[in-house]
Amino acid sequence: MEKYIEPFVEATSGVFTNMVGMDIAVGRPYICEMNSPHAWDISGVIGLTGEARGAVVLSLKQDLALAITTTLTGREQPALNEDVVDAVGELINIIAGNAKKGLEESFKLVISLPTIVDGPNHHIAWPLEQTRIICIPFTVQGGKEFCLSVALETKREGLKYE
Amino acid sequence: MSKGSSNFFINLMTSGKFFREDDPEKMDMTIRYVLLNSMIFVGCTLLVLFGVESFREQAFLQGILDFSMAAITLVGFVLLRTPAPFIWSSGLTVLSFMGLCAFLVYTGGVQNSGVLWAYSFPLLAIFLLGIRLGSLLTALLGIFLGMVVLVPGFSPQKYEAAFAFRGIGVYLLVTLCTMVYEITKMNKDQRLLKLTASLKEERDQIAAMKDNLREALFLLDRQGKIQGQYSPILEAMLGKTNLTGEIFLDILSPSLSAKEKGLLEDFFAMVLEQRFDAAMLEDINPLKEFTYLPPGGTAPRTLSVTCSCLQRENGEAYLLCTLRDLTREVELRRQLEEEEKKRQQEMRALFEVVHVDPRIFEDFIQEMDYQFVHINGALKNSEEDNRQTLLEVYQYIHAVKANAVILGLSDFAEKLHSLEQEIKLIQNKEEITFQDMLHLTVEIEKVYREKDTFEQLLNRIRSFSATSSQLQEEQVLVQTLERTIKKLCHELGKQATLSVGTLEHGALQQLDFRLLKEILIQLVRNALVHGIETPEERQRKGKPAAGTIFVSLEKKGDQLCCVVGDDGNGLCFERIRQQAERRGMRIEPSKERQQLLQYIFSPGFSTQDEADLHSGRGVGLSLVKDRVYATGGSIKIATEEGKGCRFYLYFPLEKNHSVAG
Numbered sequence: 166m167e168k169y170i171e172p173f174v175e176a177t178s179g180v181f182t183n184m185v186g187m188d189i190a191v192g193r194p195y196i197c198e199m200n201s202p203h204a205w206d207i208s209g210v211i212g213l214t215g216e217a218r219g220a221v222v223l224s225l226k227q228d229l230a231l232a233i234t235t236t237l238t239g240r241e242q243p244a245l246n247e248d249v250v251d252a253v254g255e256l257i258n259i260i261a262g263n264a265k266k267g268l269e270e271s272f273k274l275v276i277s278l279p280t281i282v283d284g285p286n287h288h289i290a291w292p293l294e295q296t297r298i299i300c301i302p303f304t305v306q307g308g309k310e311f312c313l314s315v316a317l318e319t320k321r322e323g324l325k326y327e
Numbered sequence: 328m329s330k331g332s333s334n335f336f337i338n339l340m341t342s343g344k345f346f347r348e349d350d351p352e353k354m355d356m357t358i359r360y361v362l363l364n365s366m367i368f369v370g371c372t373l374l375v376l377f378g379v380e381s382f383r384e385q386a387f388l389q390g391i392l393d394f395s396m397a398a399i400t401l402v403g404f405v406l407l408r409t410p411a412p413f414i415w416s417s418g419l420t421v422l423s424f425m426g427l428c429a430f431l432v433y434t435g436g437v438q439n440s441g442v443l444w445a446y447s448f449p450l451l452a453i454f455l456l457g458i459r460l461g462s463l464l465t466a467l468l469g470i471f472l473g474m475v476v477l478v479p480g481f482s483p484q485k486y487e488a489a490f491a492f493r494g495i496g497v498y499l500l501v502t503l504c505t506m507v508y509e510i511t512k513m514n515k516d517q518r519l520l521k522l523t524a525s526l527k528e529e530r531d532q533i534a535a536m537k538d539n540l541r542e543a544l545f546l547l548d549r550q551g552k553i554q555g556q557y558s559p560i561l562e563a564m565l566g567k568t569n570l571t572g573e574i575f576l577d578i579l580s581p582s583l584s585a586k587e588k589g590l591l592e593d594f595f596a597m598v599l600e601q602r603f604d605a606a607m608l609e610d611i612n613p614l615k616e617f618t619y620l621p622p623g624g625t626a627p628r629t630l631s632v633t634c635s636c637l638q639r640e641n642g643e644a645y646l647l648c649t650l651r652d653l654t655r656e657v658e659l660r661r662q663l664e665e666e667e668k669k670r671q672q673e674m675r676a677l678f679e680v681v682h683v684d685p686r687i688f689e690d691f692i693q694e695m696d697y698q699f700v701h702i703n704g705a706l707k708n709s710e711e712d713n714r715q716t717l718l719e720v721y722q723y724i725h726a727v728k729a730n731a732v733i734l735g736l737s738d739f740a741e742k743l744h745s746l747e748q749e750i751k752l753i754q755n756k757e758e759i760t761f762q763d764m765l766h767l768t769v770e771i772e773k774v775y776r777e778k779d780t781f782e783q784l785l786n787r788i789r790s791f792s793a794t795s796s797q798l799q800e801e802q803v804l805v806q807t808l809e810r811t812i813k814k815l816c817h818e819l820g821k822q823a824t825l826s827v828g829t830l831e832h833g834a835l836q837q838l839d840f841r842l843l844k845e846i847l848i849q850l851v852r853n854a855l856v857h858g859i860e861t862p863e864e865r866q867r868k869g870k871p872a873a874g875t876i877f878v879s880l881e882k883k884g885d886q887l888c889c890v891v892g893d894d895g896n897g898l899c900f901e902r903i904r905q906q907a908e909r910r911g912m913r914i915e916p917s918k919e920r921q922q923l924l925q926y927i928f929s930p931g932f933s934t935q936d937e938a939d940l941h942s943g944r945g946v947g948l949s950l951v952k953d954r955v956y957a958t959g960g961s962i963k964i965a966t967e968e969g970k971g972c973r974f975y976l977y978f979p980l981e982k983n984h985s986v987a988g
Binding site for chain 1: 702703706707709713761762764765766768769771772775776779
């Protein structure tokens, strides 16, 4: 499980440091219920299929999403708009792309295109039976936070013959 | 002769021609080249010597002839080394030699020895040009020879008849012998060709098998060297190329300990000795299944080698070895074993859980939920450092473990215990990394899932015990009625079967089970004793010998309707009236039927003349009435003379029923 998560954590750190130009610190992972209320405003969702099935979600609060978009587009963003959604989509896309490199070396995984969900306490329909997710909190310089949530089911590899 | 000079000599004699090993004419053509070249060398040398001699004897024409012949042979030699067909050079040599022979025969040569030269011609012509062309030229020269020695005045020489015949005789003899030899050789060649072709086909088939087997076959000689004809797949399995002449043990060396190597050497020696039983050898085979570390650091493979001894005709013994790649097989076996272990664990866990009282089990799960909320809180609390968090998590996990142990959930307790060990390991580290904490979180999540499984299990046990009790109740009811019927039929000499209609699940839950059982037993007995006739009587009436007693239980609106019926005689109002009148009951003709139906439920009523164990005490129907009325229910009867009778009991469903009396 953690072998699937770690590439995403590394990719996230890399993308924030090199692209967004923000230093981030990774916090202690914790477990939370899928449907418990949360304080995030916008989330990018990437589905995984193959050896492991599930999703990886990057959730941000509005202020951080705006700050990132400002950095990327060079324009002040007043509120969550198309630009912000695009920027967050792009961000998660790059993270997924980088993580994919790390994952595909050792696992048979297919990574979907990212979907963006936004709105206060938005609901994410996780494609799984389990009810819990592992959240990895990140702190950006200036104290802003975001979180990477992962829920995966590792499929038992069936008996197949080459 | 050194190698270089011997190569040069061979090259000289074969004109540098190279024939492929599988060329069927290789042997034949090589011999022809060697023969022709030898002829050229010997002939050329001789001709040069003769030429010099002839010049010294002033026989210039002869000398010129000799030299030109020598030159021609040299041209033949050069021609042989070009890609030109063999026939050009051999034809040139043979024809010029034929001319020389003709000349020598015609002129008679020194001391009339010219004829002698002709004797060697058949050999050369036939060997070099083949049987057809060679024989033709031989015949032509023979005719010329005959003409020279037999026809007077044809040549400047005079030959005696005796000499002529001898000369022709010897020529014929040489020709015949050469032809016989050549034909024999041709036949032998053809046979050899056929044999070679069939051998080649066989070899190709075997090679195809060997090359396409999924197992590698190879031979080891006494020194343990791999022989050349090994399966190509062997290279892939061992991750090494060009194995011919390699010592097999050396290749395995990095994968074996010194002791194993020693064992293996002994084992090979034992196989070669051929004194031991094959099964025994297979038992002690150290390579039955071993881990092979391929060179270049690729992933280890599981291989299996089996050996047997192969005795060759030349007395050499070889080890015939088969190498199988078991990597996939072993991997699958491991997976299967894991699955099996997991299944057994689940079964064990299930058994452990089943022994726990569901209420206690539920308490345990709630307690766990409580602990888990705390664990989450500790993990989430960013104020605390990792060590503090680990300490808290450890305590909560430990608490859960203690509870699991108390309940005898040893399997789950073991999992919690190993989680504790993991936490301790992390605690003992100099520095606790994000990876450590992530790993721990993942492991904790696994325990949560275990709890989910318990919860599902608990629900299942609940529904299972509920349905099972329901099933039990229904079964108990049906079985009781069946037993009742069986016993009574036996005693009354009647035949009857129970037919069960709808038995609504919920219905049994909503009614006092004992009460219902009691009522049903009464009505079934009643039906058997009073309703169902004897088999003889039934057959007289054209009914099947065995009667049917029908029972059903259904919800109808807010009532539960219980039907008990039979296909017997129906109520005999005549007998009921007689009985009622005997008891001093006043019956009004207008309400006769209604009165009589009420009367059968009165205590003490019985149409039986004598009381026995089953009825006749007059409690049966009155008891039913009391019980049904006590629940606030009602009774209806439908009866038809000769066809049967049905009791409809209605119970209201909104009240709790208690058994009266």
